[in-house]
Amino acid sequence: MNPAALEKIYDLLAAAIDALPPEEEAAFLARLALVLANEIDDIEVVKTAIKTALVRPGE
Amino acid sequence: MRPANRTNSLYFDAPQYAFQPPPEMDGRGSMHAVVIVGAGPVGLTAALELARHGTASVVIDTKDSISEGSRAICIARHSIECLQQLGIEQRFVDKALPWMHGTSYYRDQPVYRLAMPHGEHERFHPMYNLQQQYIEQFLIDSAQAQPLIDLRWCSRLVDLAQHDAHVSLQVATPAGSYTLESQYVLAADGARSAVREALGLRLAGEAYEGRYIIADVKMRSAYPTERRAFFDPTSNPGLTILVHKQPDDIWRIDYQLDAHDDETDAVREDRIRERVGSIIDMLGEQLSWELEWWSLYKAYTLALDDYRCGRTLFIGDAAHLVPIFGVRGLNSGFADAMNAGWKLAAVLNDDAPEALLDSYSPERRGATLEVFRNAARSTRFMTPPTRGSARMREAVLGLSIHHEFTRALIDPRQSEPYTYVDSTLTSYRHRDAEFKAGPRAGASLKNCRVGDDCFLLDHLGRGYTLLYFSEGGKVPDALLQAMTGMTVCSATARLLVVSAQPPERTAATWIEDPAGAITQAHGARHGSVYLIRPDRHVAARWLRFEATELAHAFAGSLARRTGSPGMANDR
Helix, strand or coil, X not given: CCHHHHHHHXXXXXXHHHCCCHHHHHHXXXXXXXXXXXXXXXXXXXXXXXXXXXXXXXX | CCCCCCCCCCCCCCCCCCCCCCHHHHCCCCEEEEEEECCCHHHHHHHHHHHHCCCCEEEECXXXXXXXXXXCCEEEHHHHHHHHHCCCHHHHHHHCEEECEEEXXXXXXXXXXXXXXXXXXXXXXXXXXXXXXXXXXXXXXXXXXXXXXXXXXXXXXXXXXXXXXXXXXXXXXXXEEEEEEEEEEEECCCCCCHHHHHCCCCCEEEEEEEEEEEEEEECCCCCCCCEEEEECCCCCCCXXXXXXXXXXXXXXEEEECCCCCCHHHHXXXXXXXXXXXXXXXXXXXXXXXXXXXXXXXXXXXXXXXXXXXXXXXXXXXXXXXXXXHHCCHHHXXXXXXXXXXXXXXXXXXXXXXXXXXXXXXXXXXXXXXHHHXXXXXXXXXXXXXXXXXXXXXXXXXXXXXXXXXXXXXXXXXXXXXXXXXXXXXXXXXXXXXXXXXXXXXXXXXXXXXXXXXXEHHHHCCCCCEEEEECCCCCCXXXXXXXXXXXXXXXXXXXXXXXXXXXXXXXXXXXXXXXXXHHHHXXXXXXXXXXXXXXXXXXXXXXXXXXXXXXXXXXXXXXXXXXXXXXXXXXX
16 A cells, blocks of 8 residues: 555544544444455455454564 | 753853944944844855845844754755855765664664665765754854855844835844844744734744653764654653764754643753653663753744745744754755845846745745645654544554554655745746656756766856756757846856767856766756756756747746746646
C-alpha cells in the first residue's frame, strides 16, 4: 500500500476511535477485523495477519 | 534560561554592539529605500540580498547582542545555497556539522532510518547543524562589512505609519526617539513582531497541545551527527525526545512535557537537570555533562493572511510560525528573505512595477501552507492530540519494529524547497509540460555537478540566467538579441551554454557536457532553454527556444504587462 493511502487510513481509524467511548474501542477493532477478514476471504492471509499483529513491541 | 550560577555561555562569546546616534538625531534624516525591522538571521539575509542588488537598507534591532541559546539549528541545503548566492556560505559550512541520516526508536528499538537524498552530484549536504548564535554572528559580520547596510542596535520600533509613498517609523533609543522614513519596510522582527502589532495584524491558525523543553548541554561524545528521535523510551515512559549534535561539543535535547506537567515547574533548573540527566543516561554513554541553556517551546501553525501590507512585507517568523520538528522555521525565513530581497530591489531600481511585490505573498505564503500540511502531520505524530491518534501511533511504531510497511509514517518530513508552479511570475506551463525531466517551471535550479569542484549554482550571477543547451556550441543570434534587454538592477543576464564543445561567437560561460549527462538531467535537447530568476527559480523553460515567448516570460517574471495572449491563456 502506498504511504499516502496508509496515512489516510491512519487518520480515518484515529477519528473512528475518537468518536467512541474508550470502553468500546476493543469491540470496534474486533468488528473491523472481521469485516476486513471477510473482504480478504483467505483464511491463510488472515492467520498470518493475526500472528503479525500479536507480536508486542519488545518481543 | 541559564543555570543560576552562570551568566556566560560555555562556548559562545556574545559580542556587544554599541548604540551609535543615527543621522536622523542630528537633523540629517533622509528618505531610505528600505528599513528592515529585526537583525535576526532573516532580516540580515534580506539586507545582504538587497545589498547584492545594490540597494541600501537600514536595519534596526532592540537588542545590543546576540540572543542566547541554540534555537534554530538545522540549516537545509537549500538555505546554504541561498548563502552561497550571497557569497558567504563558507564560514557556515566550515563551522557547521553536516548530516543526512536519522534514526527513530520506539521503546529502545530502531524503527525508522531516515536517509535524506544525497549523492556525488551535490556540493552541499542535505542538512547542517549550527547554533543560531553562530548563524547570527556570521551574518552580522557580513552585514557590517557591507557599506550598503546601516545596522542600528538598541533601536526599538515604537510605532509605524504607512503613507502613500513612504512609511514613517518611530524608533526609541537610549539617547531618545527619532523618526525614520523609508520607501519600504521589511518586518523581520519575529514571533512577537512589533510591526505586526503596529499595523493591527494578527496571525491566524492553530496551536498544538504539545509543549517541549529545548535544552543545550555540553558533553564530549563521538556519536555521529544525525537526528535521533525516541518515542516512549523505557527509561522515560511516554516521553518523545529529539537529540541533535552541534559544533563545540554542544548537544541539543528536546523533550516533550506531559499534559499534566506544570510549565513553571518544568523550567526550574533542578527539574531540567533531572530530566536531561535521565535522557543522557538513556543515550547509553557514561558521560559527564554541563547544562548550558534551556527554553520552553510550543508548536504552532500560524500565519498572516497576507504577507504584504501596503509598503510592508513580512518575512520569517513575523509572517509565520511553524513547529520545529520539520526544521522549516529559519529555512523558510531564508527563502522569504531572498524572495522579498530581489523583488524589492527590482522595484526600487525601476526594473519592475510595484505589482511585482504582489507576487511575494502568494509565493511565500504558498510555501508556508505546504509547510503547515507537513508540519501538522509530523507534529500530530510527535505529540498525538487525541486518544485515537495515540492508539494509532502506538500501532504504527509497534509494527515498525519488524515491518517495513508502516515505517514511512514515521518520516519526519524534513524541509523540501517549495516550487512556485502556480505563481503569476511563472509562465508557459504547456511548454514546461513537454519536458520529461529537470526542475519544472517554478522550481529552483538544482545545484548539479558540472566539473571536479564545480557546480551549476557556482555560475549564476546576481541577475537573470539563461541555461542554453547547444549543439556544437552554437548559440542562435535571436537568443543573444533577446538577452540584451534582460538587465535587472544593472546586472545583465548571464548565458550558460551547456554543450560538448565551447560556445561559438559569444563570451558565454561554457558548461562542458561531454557525455550529455547535464542535458539529460534537465530533460533538455539541443535548442532547449531555461530562464532563471535572480533567486534561481525557473521562470519558464522551452524544449525548443522561442524568442518571442522568452521575452514575454522575462517580462512576466517581473510582473510587467506583456499583453501576450500565450501567457494570458496559460494562467
